[in-house]
Amino acid sequence: MERELSVVGKRLPRIDAPAKVTGEAKYTVDIKLPGMLFGKVLRSPYAHAMILKIDKSKAEKLPGVEAVITSEDIPVKLFNSGLTDLLVPEEIAKNDPRDQYVLSNKARFVGDAIAAVAARDRKVAEAALDLIEVEYKALPAVFDVVEAMKPGAPKIHDFANGNIARHISFPGAIGDIEKGFQEADVMIEETFNTTKQLHCPLEPSACIASFDSIGRLTVWSPTQLLYLARHKIADIFDIPEGKIRWITPFVGGSFGNALTLRAEPICIALARKTRKPVKLEYSSEEQFIATQSRQPFTIAVKMGVKNDGAITALQGKLTANSGAYYSLSGTTTNVCMAMFATLYRCPNVSVEADIVYTNIPISGGYRGYGNPQAMWALEQVVDVAARRVGMDPVEFRLKNYRRAGDPGWTASLPIESCALEECIKLGMDKIGWREKMGGTKEGVKRRGIGMAIQRHVSGTQPMQMTHSNIMIKMNVDGSADLMVSGCEMGQGMFGVLAQIAAEELGLQIGKIHVVNGDTDETMFDDGQHASRTTYVIGNAIIETARQVKQQLLERASKILATRVDDMYVRDGQIYVRGDLENKISVEDITRRATYNFEGQGRNIAGKCSYVPKGNPPPYSAVFAEVEVDINNGATKLLKIVFAHDIGRAINPTNVEGQLEGGVMHGIGYALTEEYMVNGNNGVVESDSFTNYKIPSTLDMPNVEVIIVEQPTPSGPFGAKSVGECGLNAVAPAIANAIYDATGARVRDLRITPEKILEELSANIL
Amino acid sequence: MITTLKSFQYFHPNTVEEAVQILNKYGDRAKVLAGGTDLIPSMKRQKIAPQYVVYINDISQLKHIDFGAEEGLRIGALVSHHSIASSSIIREKFQLLAKACNKVGTPHVRRMGTIGGNICMAGPSQDTIPALLVLEAQMKVVSLQGERIIPVDEFFTGPFQTAITGEEIVTEIQIPCPPSDSVADYQWVTKRTVVDETLVGVAALLGMDLDRGVCKGARIALGSVGPKPFRAREAEEIIKGEKLESKLIEAVAQAAAEETKPRSRADYRRREVGLLVKSTLEHLWSQLR
């Protein structure tokens, strides 16, 4: 019998809400230390240039300036700014180039960090930047991957011939692709392009670094992966890791932007040089140009299909634009390939990728990682294929998708659970699929509907090393401190983890206090990535809570003279089964345990190290309804229906929020966001919210979220993940709807009115 | 990448007289600051770095909205977009201007930004300008030397350029009453999102000869499709004395599109001009009949 839940599954208010609405919540920029200096970074105005000479003497003489540093003042250690390479063994990690210094000795994009200043106030720091004299020798630059791979193209990194940073063959390739093509009745060949989407978190990157008198370094920074950030910094600066305390205050949104080091290495270098606390805050423009963004891909797809809709072969040839440095390009490409290759059953699969350097800002990981890029191509190809063999695109997907028991990402971990069919069924009803499919074919304003599906992960098992380490300590008043590494970046982690802890401990939600994000107080966790928090940390919390509960029950059993197995905890009371009168409060137990005058004193607490046993993939079905004006090509989004296979919604309101937010990112990816780099000089033209447009509430259609709950066996209370899922398949669903409405197939993001018109006029001819 | 402003000397005069005295002294080294929604971002990005900044928003003389049947509408240069968009007299008699002001930016920008700032910024996509062009507004401009009146179509000299000198400020926008039996409208499309720069803006005013059931005349102004917003005179000519039947509207739309000189997305903007002119005229004609 399913046990009755009292906290999990409830629409509880966020526990960080009061702090946020009153302004009590502290973000990195709110923190001020006595004697703190302000850092500023000098960035290259050239897309590609040798640095012949840097004269910092004038800047150093400016009153108030405490340090001016260049690449010569910092460790000569190449590193990869992405942090997740630490989660695979060195023999694998080393395939990803380490190509970055804290400050560059050669400029590789407009915005590359060349020098930095620490001064007593911001204005002085900025004034000092103007006094640093850098002699550059401009080199020819290249911004486009095709150009970059041509013989004679400017060489961005010495080791990378043809600017190819790395070639990856998808390790999960199966069968014989040529044979698969031959077996096909219908061949589909299409090429797609995706864009460099920006995370646009509210909070730009910031860092404070401070060494104390015995050389211990404290860092405050909004990172998603605090233990990994600490590990990498220890390595770059050769500081024993125990001598670094890393604190992650509230994070003002990240969406994957903080999966790399950003302002931290430069800030720490300045603090090391001055031996004073330094704060380095990126301006909004720096956030736009000097942090990483979604990796753009060209994806050439070849799919073979039988007349009955069976897929016989799937081939992908990917070219990824890494930008000036490698960063997270490898893992993003891997995710893109895996998502592309394993969403559908197909006996012959091959995917190859080239990761190419260009002189544009760095590409990396962004909510969904490589999945949105893969879905943009795959979910349109599937739409094309279905129509070519005369099948409803939904039927085609239902026939071919990989489901429970099928191999997932890796053959070693079969798909644990899947509620896609239910998602599709409910979504179809809500959007009115059967009535509306085929669109309106008359008039200026044409309506149409389209859909796409996605599958994501609940963590990184077994691709990467992953574990979560939790402590729960009871207080004498019967409340619990939950010590967990991680960051609250708006995703609602505090509340969800507290709900899980409260449920398992049998306490009310208000009795859980979350202690978070401080390496002095919380233990190792690989961090907030791969939509893992609820699934992995949630399970770790359950295991820890059970230890605590056992101790509570053991003490209660003596007092109530009942066997441990015959008792349970609910709402802070320990009851004897079948005898509601025979009970004792948790508070009573915890007080008597700590203030114990019989020599049995103990602070009731638990600790566990948890390695996830599975990786149940969440599925989603996205339906879009559009109205396209065939005179001007403008697309109006009428409705999005999003059905998600969550396993169990720990907090349904939070799940809806995650999905709606993801959908908004997906709509921006599809229709409004465009990262523009000047093709002559490499200057980023979309370096502010004025010319890089994310959707506002006024651009949002009606979004209906359907939560499908079919508990997954290995999940905490059956939960799978949600964080990244919202955006992965939104853009192809919209593109498919536009096709349904007009017959225009847009293959390159962003979907502009011009592209639709161009397709329409081509169709008429 | 710079976030703080370069230093400057700051003045906050309380009267027009004081303001023009300061400007007279510093000329082009000074910049007038009204709502600041354009000037401050430009200074932050160091597109401009004035040595003197003259904050005029304390000048209460320039915040009026006056209307008389004879003299028409007079709007002080410091009136915000929000005040214009919510003024009952403007909504009643100059609805297209209210509509244009309500299009500008976000609620915050509409409360901070002024109509004087909008026209003095003089960008090709500035939203009040097409409306002011078809309303045949004129600007009252004051300097230490005295005042002068500049008709709207002489006010703009190029992209982000106006006919006023560094010693002058715009104090008032004067708008004559529209011809009787006329209707007017402003329509636009944005570049990408709802709150975004205007990709194409079309203002049109149609005057009706009710006895003959034909159009007495039309004024059509186009924004964001040339170095500055302008009147599409050739298109206007076609309408004079005619009934606005669909064929004629097509011809007007075509003529208007041909008068444009867009810098980027040229084909698309041209196509959009045709479509917007058409929909604006159709809308107005349906109101007149």
Ligand SMILES: Cc1cc2nc3c(=O)[nH]c(=O)nc-3n(C[C@H](O)[C@H](O)[C@H](O)COP(=O)(O)OP(=O)(O)OC[C@H]3O[C@@H](n4cnc5c(N)ncnc54)[C@H](O)[C@@H]3O)c2cc1C
């Ligand atoms: C987010 C955002 C969105 C925007 N959206 C739009 C939009 O949709 N449509 C649009 O048209 N504009 C838009 N703008 C631009 C701008 O805000 C408006 O044009 C606004 O009206 C400018 O007025 P202001 O009072 O803020 O000007 P300020 O910034 O104070 O001044 C602008 C310029 O005019 C000069 N100036 C101002 N007043 C006078 C005067 N009385 N005499 C002489 N010179 C003067 C200043 O010296 C400066 O050069 C937007 C701006 C922002 C920041």
